[in-house]
Amino acid sequence: MTISELTPNPVNSRDESTEPTRRSFDPERLGLGLLLLTGALLVVVGTGMVTGVLATLALALTLGTVVALIGAAILGGPEVRRKIAPYGLLKPGMLWLALFYLAPLVTLLRNSLSTLPSRFAVKADFDWNFGNYSTAFTDFGGQFQRGFGYAAVATVLTIFLGYPLAYVIAFRGGKYRGLLLGLIIIPFFTSYLIRTIAWQSLLADTGPIPSVLNDLGFQPILNALGIMDGDKILNTPAAVIGGLTYNFLPFMALPIYVSLEKINLNLVDAAKDLYSGSVRAFCKVIFPLSLPGLFAGTLLTFIPASGDFVNQQYLGNPNTSVIGQSIQNQFLVQNNLPVASAMSFVLMMIITVFVIIYSRFFGTDDLA
Amino acid sequence: MSAPSSPLGSVARWGLNLFAVGVMMYLFMPIFWIVGFSFNEPKGKFNFVWQNTTLDNWREPFKDEALTDALLTSLKIASISTLIATVLGSLIALALARYSFKGNAFLDFVLVLPLTTPEIVIGSSLATLFLDQNVTRGFSTVVIAHVMFQISFVALTVRARVRGFDWTLEQAAQDLGASPMRTFWKVTFPLILPGILAASLLSFALSLDDFIITLFNAGSVSTFPLFVNASFKNSFSPQINVLATIVLLASVALMASGTLVSRAKSRRSTR
Numbered sequence: 001m002t003i004s005e006l007t008p009n010p011v012n013s014r015d016e017s018t019e020p021t022r023r024s025f026d027p028e029r030l031g032l033g034l035l036l037l038t039g040a041l042l043v044v045v046g047t048g049m050v051t052g053v054l055a056t057l058a059l060a061l062t063l064g065t066v067v068a069l070i071g072a073a074i075l076g077g078p079e080v081r082r083k084i085a086p087y088g089l090l091k092p093g094m095l096w097l098a099l100f101y102l103a104p105l106v107t108l109l110r111n112s113l114s115t116l117p118s119r120f121a122v123k124a125d126f127d128w129n130f131g132n133y134s135t136a137f138t139d140f141g142g143q144f145q146r147g148f149g150y151a152a153v154a155t156v157l158t159i160f161l162g163y164p165l166a167y168v169i170a171f172r173g174g175k176y177r178g179l180l181l182g183l184i185i186i187p188f189f190t191s192y193l194i195r196t197i198a199w200q201s202l203l204a205d206t207g208p209i210p211s212v213l214n215d216l217g218f219q220p221i222l223n224a225l226g227i228m229d230g231d232k233i234l235n236t237p238a239a240v241i242g243g244l245t246y247n248f249l250p251f252m253a254l255p256i257y258v259s260l261e262k263i264n265l266n267l268v269d270a271a272k273d274l275y276s277g278s279v280r281a282f283c284k285v286i287f288p289l290s291l292p293g294l295f296a297g298t299l300l301t302f303i304p305a306s307g308d309f310v311n312q313q314y315l316g317n318p319n320t321s322v323i324g325q326s327i328q329n330q331f332l333v334q335n336n337l338p339v340a341s342a343m344s345f346v347l348m349m350i351i352t353v354f355v356i357i358y359s360r361f362f363g364t365d366d367l368a
Numbered sequence: 369m370s371a372p373s374s375p376l377g378s379v380a381r382w383g384l385n386l387f388a389v390g391v392m393m394y395l396f397m398p399i400f401w402i403v404g405f406s407f408n409e410p411k412g413k414f415n416f417v418w419q420n421t422t423l424d425n426w427r428e429p430f431k432d433e434a435l436t437d438a439l440l441t442s443l444k445i446a447s448i449s450t451l452i453a454t455v456l457g458s459l460i461a462l463a464l465a466r467y468s469f470k471g472n473a474f475l476d477f478v479l480v481l482p483l484t485t486p487e488i489v490i491g492s493s494l495a496t497l498f499l500d501q502n503v504t505r506g507f508s509t510v511v512i513a514h515v516m517f518q519i520s521f522v523a524l525t526v527r528a529r530v531r532g533f534d535w536t537l538e539q540a541a542q543d544l545g546a547s548p549m550r551t552f553w554k555v556t557f558p559l560i561l562p563g564i565l566a567a568s569l570l571s572f573a574l575s576l577d578d579f580i581i582t583l584f585n586a587g588s589v590s591t592f593p594l595f596v597n598a599s600f601k602n603s604f605s606p607q608i609n610v611l612a613t614i615v616l617l618a619s620v621a622l623m624a625s626g627t628l629v630s631r632a633k634s635r636r637s638t639r
Contacts, residue, residue, distance in 0.1 A: 307486025
């Protein structure tokens with residue numbers, strides 16, 4: 001065994017394999033520029049910020065650049081083709097994202113600053129109405145807090161449940177690792193909604209779980225811990241958090257498994273040869289190397305959980321309502337588009353700040 | 369790893385294994401409930417309380433016509449959107465993995481964004497776009513929405529799979545006189561195909577199961593999850609459980625056969 005085999009990979013080793021091609025590739029600012037320009041034009045047209053002749057002009061420009069790119073690829077030699085190839089490949093998908101991811105965020109922002117002319121109007125008029133944001137915070141502050149609070153607790157619980165699961169499969173699964181991994185994914189293949197409804201029945205007052213817990217005499221303990229409310233579980237915060245934990249557990253367990261699986265077991269043996277106990281070997285070797293998976297799992301769990309309302313809708317009560325539910329209710333039921341948009345935009349901003357800080361530290365590579 | 373040295377260590381070992389088994393059972397508890405209640409003979413409209421065992425629901429899996437229609441709509445939407453997203457997403461993955469160029473990191477960030485945006489934000493913002501542009505929400509707006517989040521998913525998954533490939537193989541083929549087209553179909557495409565298939569399968573499942581984004585953009589169209597959501601208040605037929613079980617079994621069969629095929633292939637190539 002050589003020294004190099006024993007040297008741990010640095011945790012942030014994501015850049016080493018990204019450049020299989022020649023480094024001396026000419027920076028093609030033009031390609032990126034065209035991509036960004038057409039993207040921006042599509043956003044402008046999509047959001048309706050320009051109308052009439054200008055919109056037609058912008059569309060024509062977008063089409064023109066695309067045609068020009070194809071023309072250049074056909075007429076130019078292989079050298080030109082190789083240089084613009086990546087942008088040609090990127091273009092269709094990126095334009096789709098510009099038009100249906102970025103443009104909607106702009107219209108969302110505009111709607112959040114608008115006023116409904118009447119209670120039943122379909123469209124809101126844009127008039128820099130910042131009042132929607134103060135309504136969002138004053139009327140729905142509790143929902144924001146609960147949404148993020150439940151998501152945070154659920155994320156911690158998924159780590160607590162998911163890490164040991166991933167650990168056992170990665171290190172003790174032997175030849176059944178693939179099968180065990182498949183078992184984690186199988187619940188995914190049943191509708192999320194139906195699984196949550198299943199929990200509703202399992203936790204219902206007449207359902208199997210409360211009656212088993214009561215028969216076993218756990219009720220006083222669970223009451224003291226605030227998990228059960230009398231002999232009820234359903235319609236408590238605990239049920240909502242339990243549902244979130246259940247639904248996002250695979251999103252935590254799988255990335256952790258992926259990073260555990262990459263660990264070179266020689267490192268663990270080396271640590272043990274150097275007289276570190278199992279616990280110490282875990283703390284000093286395995287755990288640090290599994291951090292990328294843990295961080296990816298945290299993002300993949302916390303973000304969807306903070307906007308989720310399905311678990312709250314089926315497992316909670318009106319006092320446990322969360323922000324996702326308020327957005328859904330204001331948007332689709334109350335027809336209060338501006339306030340719903342404002343809440344949605346705030347949620348988006350908080351998450352984005354969280355992700356940016358996060359990816360600064362840990363990168364985003366392990367998300368896929 | 370080495371064998372446990374002390375009795376305490378072996379207790380801890382088995383404790384951890386037992387814990388993992390417990391977590392696994394937690395994951396499967398609702399699945400057992402769903403499959404089990406497909407054999408129930410409910411009294412009244414709601415299939416939530418156990419009455420009698422029956423095979424009737426399985427004899428007529430498509431009895432609930434509106435439900436079957438919703439499932440078919442979901443399958444249609446998932447097929448179309450997966451097809452579009454697989455092509456667009458794979459092209460992006462190819463560009464990111466195969467070439468190094470300016471703006472690589474920025475585009476990476478753009479790709480991750482849709483996956484790190486809560487579904488409710490994506491759903492509501494798309495709905496405001498369609499409202500502002502006077503687009504009637506329905507089948508095609510759902511497809512558009514699904515393609516949007518699938519592109520990111522496919523691109524990132526495929527890129528992760530093709531990273532670290534030996535792209536000099538392409539040059540080797542061209543040096544041996546293969547045209548660029550031939551090089552792509554004979555060398556590049558077979559290399560990236562398994563990754564693309566896996567990504568498209570999973571993104572098909574994502575589309576089939578999507579509820580929140582669909583809810584905002586479906587208009588009067590009913591997909592399987594939307595129908596189930598509405599059924600919870602009106603009438604929850606046992607056919608919902610039957611169809612959910614069928615979808616589950618089909619997915620498992622597909623996944624298992626995919627694994628077996630790739631295993632057989634790698635065995636053949638190592639022989």
